Amino acid sequence: MSKRPLVPSFLQKLDDKLLRNKPNTWAARTHLVIWFAVLLGLALSVFCYLAFFDAKQYNSIEGWVTFIGLVAFIGFVFWLIYLLRFNVFKRYGNWFMWDGLKSFALYFVSIGAMVAVCFIPSAIETYRANQQFGNEEIVNDINEINSTACKLEYDLLPLEWKADTCKVVDTIINISDEYTVADTVAIAVEVAGPKYHKIDTAELRTKLFQVDSVVKIHDSLYVFFECPQYLFVSSGDADDYATQKIIYSAEFYRTIIRNYKKPDRPALLKRMEELKTKYAASSRYSYYDEGSDEYTNDTYLEKIKKRYSLKRINNGIDNAVNKKYSWIKNWDSFLRVFYYTTLIITLLVFIFRHTTIKTFFLSVLTAVILAIFTGLMMVMSNGDETAILSFMIVYYALFACIALSIYGASIRRAIQGIALNLFLFMTPFVPLIFVALNEAMKYRRYYEPGYNNQVITEPDNTALYFLIAEIAGSLILLILLEPVFRKLYRKWYAAPEN
C-alpha cells in the first residue's frame, strides 16, 4: 500500500483493513472521500470565515458556489478514477445480500460529501452574519434609524394622511361602476371627496388588516386612512425571527410626529453617523439593490435618504438580514438541491458500476432522443404539462416491462440493459410524476367552462403531496434496489453475449 499524501496513519490502516476484509467498501473509497471533504471543508471554512468578515457587504455567493463546485467536480473526477479501478460486481466476486444497497449508500455518502462542500461558503456567511449582528439588534437599529431621521427632518415630512372611502358589497359585478357619488356620507366627503368605490368582503378583510386607520360609517361604508411614509430604512425579513418588531409609519406618527419635540440635534447626528458606519455597505451592490445615493429625485423621502446615506445603510441591512436568515428561510430548498444533486449523480454512478460502458452511454442517448421526441410531439400537438407527464409514465412502464423480461432471458441484449438503466433511474421520480400529473389535471379542470363560479373547498395540500411523493420515491428505490434491480443487473450483466 503506497503512502497517500495528507492521509493520516489511522486512515491508511483503515484502508488496508478494508482492502483485506471489505472489498466493496474499500472500492467505494468513501472513507477517503469523507476525509478529503473534511479537509477541504475545514480549509474552505477558515478561508470563508476570514473572507466574509463584514456581513453588511455584498458577497457574490453564486461565484463562490461555482468555484467550489468546480473544485468538488475535480474531486469527483478523481474519485471516479479510483472508483472505476475496482469493481466486485464486474469481477464476479462473492455475492452478498445487501451489497447493492450498501454500495448505493456508500456512493450517496461520497457524492453527498462532495456536494455538501459547495454549501460551506453560504453556511459560513450565515454564521458570520449572525455573529456580527443579533436578531434584536438589527430591528432596534432599524427603528432607531427611522425615528432619528423623523426627528432630524421633521420639517420635511408630510403630515396629511390619505383617505379612501369604500362601500362594501357582496360581489363586484360591474367593474365600471367603481366610483359613485355618495352625498349621504358627510364625513367621508369631508375627508376623501364625494366619491367612494366598491369592494367586496374579501378585500375589506385585507384592507382592515393593512391600513393604518379606519372609520366605519356604517356596516357597508368605511373610510380607510393611510399614514405618509416615514420608513426610510427597512428590511422585510428583519423582524421575522426577533421579538422586537419594525415600527411602521403610523406608529412613528403617533409617537414622534403628532407630539413633536425639538431634539438634541448634535447628539442625534452623532448617533446617525455611528449607525451609518455600522450598516452602510461600501459596495453599490446588494441582494436587494436600492441603487446609489447619487441619482435621486426631489421627494422628501429621497432627500432624507440622500442626506444620511440611508440607501447604503438599507443595502447593508438587507445584506446582513439576507445572510442571517438565508438558511432558516431556505433550508428546504437547500436540502432539495443537495438531495437531488446527490441522488441523480449517485444513480448515474450506480448504473455505471452495474452496466457495460456501451450500454450506459446508449441509455443516455436513448434518454436524450426520447426527450427530443417528446418535445416534438408536444409542439406538434399543442400538448400541455399533463401530456408530457403522461408520456413519462408510459416510458417508465415500457422500460419496466422490458427490464423485467431479463428474468426470462438467456443472453445479454443491449436493449434490456438500456431499459433496466432507465427503469432504475426513473423509479425515485415516479411518485413525483404521478403527483405532478394529478395536480396538473386539477389545475386544468379549474379552467374548464363552468368551473369559475365553483367554490374551492378542499384545502391546498399540494406541497404535502409532493413531499410525500419525494419520500415515497426514495423509499421505493431503496426497497427495490436489492431484490429487483441488483438481481436484474446480476442476471443481465453475467449473461452470455450473442
Next chain:
Amino acid sequence: MIPTVATEIAGYLKHGDYAVAVRRTLDFCLDTGDDTLIENAISWSRGYHENENSKSGKAIPDNFISEAEHILQQATQQHAGISYQNNPLISAEKISKTYSGGGFSLKPINVTVNTGNVLGVVGENGNGKTTLLRCLAGQLALDNGEIKYHLLQKPDAYAVKNHIAFIPQRIPKWYGLLKDNLHFSASIAGVYGAKNDLMVNFMLERLNLSSYAHLTWNQISSGYRTRFEIARILLQKPKLLILDEPLANLDINAQQTILTDLIFMAKGAHNPMGIILSSQQLHEVEKVADTVIFIKQGNCLYSSNDKAEKITSNAIEFETAASRESIIALFGDCNVELQFNGGFYTITSGVLSPQQIISTIVAANIAVTYFRDITYSTKRFF
C-alpha cells in the same frame, strides 16, 4: 504417494535445482493448510529469491538446505491423507456457435474436463479456439448443445462466472498498485484478514513476483503482466481456469515454468481445478495437457482421447543437412513418406516405429540436429 513429493523435492535440492525445489515446497506446504508452515515456507523462499537477486555470488543463502529439510519434514507430517479428488468439472456436449455478423461457425464439439486435468486446444489462428473457450467460459451464447458445470447446482450466469476464471489473450490493464489488485482479488473471493495477506504473499513468492509487487501495470513487461494475471486469478480460487494463448508473451523458460506451475497447482489439494488452455506452442501444450484437441475451421479434427482409433501411422520430424535423396535411399522399400516443410523433414510410416526410423538415420551416420516423435502430436495436422 506423499513421501514421493518430499523425495522429489529432496532430489531437486540434492542436484541443485533450487528454483524448482522452492516452488514445489511452497505448493507442498500450501496443501497442508497450516498457516504457520506456509509463512515459514514463504520466508524461506523469500530468502532464496533475495539471495538470487542480490548477485552475492552464493548460489543459496546460509542454512537454506537445513531450513528446507525442516520445512519438508513438518509438511510431510501434516500432509498425510491430503490429496485432490478427480471429479468431473465441466462437460460440453455438441456445443456449436455461429456468429450472426460473419460466416464463421464453430461446429458441434464435445469437451470434458475433470478436476486436476488440463485440456489443450490447438489450431491455427482464426479457426475457433477463442470462440470455444469463450463458450465454455459462459461469455458467448450457444446456438446448440449444452454445458454442464458439475460442481454447481442450477447455476445462473453470475455463479458460472464466479466459478470459472478466463484469462484472455489481451489482458485488460490493471490500475493502481499490483499488490493492491492481488489483495482485492483474494478479498472478493472470500479470503479475508491475515489469510488474505498470507495468500497474496504466497502467490507472489510462488510465481516469483515479490520484487515487482509495489510497481504498477505500466512498469512491468508483458511477460510479467501474464504472470500477475495468473496470480490474481489463482487468488480468486476458480474451479476452472481457462487461458487463451497464455504463452504468447512469455520467453521459453517462462513458458515451461508457467505451464508446470499451473499443472502443479491444478493438482494441488489447496484448490484443485481444471485447466483449459489454447496455444500455438504445440509441444509445450502437449507435454502438460491430459487431452489435446485440434480445431480447424471450426471443426474438431482430432482429440488425443481417441488417438488409438485415428492414428494409423507413425511419424517423426527431424532436422538435418542431408539431402532428401540420401534420406529416401536409407528406407528403400519400407514404404515411408518424406515431406519437407522448409525447416524440418517429416517421415511417416505405417510399418516402422519411431525408434526404428531414427535408428536407421543415426545408423547411416547422418547428422541430426533435432528430432521429435510426432505420432500422437497435433503437429501432424498443421
